[in-house]
Amino acid sequence: MSDTAVLPPPAPAPAPPTRPRGPLRQLGVDTGYSLLALPLAVAAFVVVVTGLSAGAGLLVVWIGVAVLAGTLLAARGLAGVERAWLPAVLGRELPRPAYLPAGEGGAVRRLTAPLRDPQCWLDALHGLLRFPFAVLAFVVTVTWWAGALGGLTYGLWDWALPDASTDPDNSDLLELLGLESSSWSRIFSYTLVGAVFAVLLPFVVRGAALLQAQLGRALLTSRAAAHAEIGRLTEGRDAAVAAEAVALRRLERDIHDGPQQHLVRLGMDLSRAQRQLDRDPAAAQATLDEAATLAHEALEELRALSRGIAPPVLADRGLAAALAAVAARSPVAVELAVDLPQERLAPVVENTAYFVISEALANVAKHSGATRAEVVVVAAGPALRVAVEDDGHGGAVLAPGHGLAGLADRLRAVDGVLTVDSPPGGPTRLVAEVPCGS
Structure with a gap:
């Protein structure tokens, strides 16, 4: 037997957060997510656009149903990869959807199961809408990392770049801005720019990753979260009904075992006292005293029961x-x-x-x-x-x-x-x- 027993609520309404990460680790997670998301987004976009187009065109010969079902299954698989990334980026666990099972029945029913599942269509929609967000996140992430690393290390490779003294057609940023350019001024300026990029890097990369991840959360997990909330409310309602049923049974038992028995005994004592009143007044008085005690006890028990239900205080x-x-x-x-x-x-x-x-x-x-x-x-x-x-x-x-x-x-x-x-x-x-x- 365990020493500790815990009964949690049926579904935590919000999902518990994961362990907080340090800024460098979070930057690495966001960077990896933004960089790897682009090839996956390209694959999902190509699969969904090609599959839906081909399936819709082939519906007239029924093979399009199989093509559409296969496309939705492929989109479901790619969406599963995205769901695996989301907790690391968003910092909390997310509910996973329960897909419609193929179930029993004929081959046609099993084949069309993905077509009847709303979540599969949301997965396909995510494959279409994710592509521009993935491109944006990739470009922003690569640009900011290049700006930070290139600027901070510019002093190491400035000597390898051509300048105006060796190539009159070559102009650096300072010359384009109308400022005097020298080796030291370029190193100082570009290092300063790199430092600004480095300071902003965690925030910019985080924002780009969150923009893409929020789209995934909305399309890939929101329906599951709604179902979880419905399930939680249903379990809460069932628990309330069960608790009230138990309370009513206990109240019925307490009334039967307590006040009801006293009141039955009280009625019997009063009837006996009524019969004894003419032939044995002393016995009748003793019976009435017992009846008064029973009435007092029944009243106290009823008061105790009322305090347990809804005490006036x-x-x-x-x-x-x-x-x-x-x-x-x-x-x-x-x-x-x-x-x-x-x-x-x-x-x-x-x-x-x-x-x-x-x-x-x-x-x-x-x-x-x-x-x-x-x-x-x-x-x-x-x-x-x-x-x-x-x-x-x-x-x-x-x-x-x-x-x-x-x-x-x-x-x-x-x-x-x-x-x-x-x-x-x-x-x-x-x-x-x-x-x-x-």
Whole structure:
């Protein structure tokens, strides 16, 4: 069994960034991308233009369908090479599209699978549109590298160039600008120009690479990102439905095992007291005393259940006051630290945080064997961070059917994340992050 269990949200909404690179390494990545992209762009442009033209022309004899399908498959392969480059250039992982499978059926259906896949057509469109961007990035990258390296090293090879003294028709940049030209003035001027190119080189090459990479991101991964977001929302909805179903079943069980039993017993005691009233008033009074005790216990249980659903103090006075009440009722000593903004958080955020903390403290009291617990609630940036730690025996896991799985579902429904660190022997630390929204 692992000591640490983590249940992440179904799809991270933005993709996690990769490890930051140093400027020289990033310059090398951008340069390599811009230089190697040109031959790939030329190949993709030629394949797509030739294949689509030939396929469209041959559709009248049906062989064009096979040509178009083969063209789209080739564009898909070249687009895959581009997708492999994009994370290194953009600095973050990108979702990969799920292509339409060929599936079962006849040969015609399998053959036309690429023609029915929108992403294959986006790959072909990328092969067409990428070509001018690749040419621009290649030219800019080569020009800036040549300017930087040529200028900085000009003093090493100035002697090898012809000048006006040896060739009257030859003029350098200074002479074209009407300035006096000498060996030292040329070296100084061109070295200065090279230094300017070198300073601007990382920014210019980065901009050229990003311009081309953003086109690839838009055409090659945006549809996959949209599908991932839809999947994430669907899983969140399913988790919300599951969490509510579990809460309703638990509420039904608690009402059946608690107040309902007391009320049934109360009805029986009142009927018995009514029969005893004439023949044995003393016994009737004792029965009525028991009935009053049962009524009080049923009322207390109903109040406890209502606090678990939607405590009035949470709606009236806010999350801090509601958590103070939860900590005061806990049979385990609780140290509470709350750092919230002055304005109230959204009701769904407060309700989720209250539910998580109250359930976590209930689990601490029932299962952990702890003598103390610590609850820390901090509104950190776009998320509300909740941490519950106890000094119990540990061993808590996020497994289906356990109470922590219900907390995870409740958090997943609001795009939250639950992390549980509970090695055998303790301590147990539960951390929940609830997005606060915009």
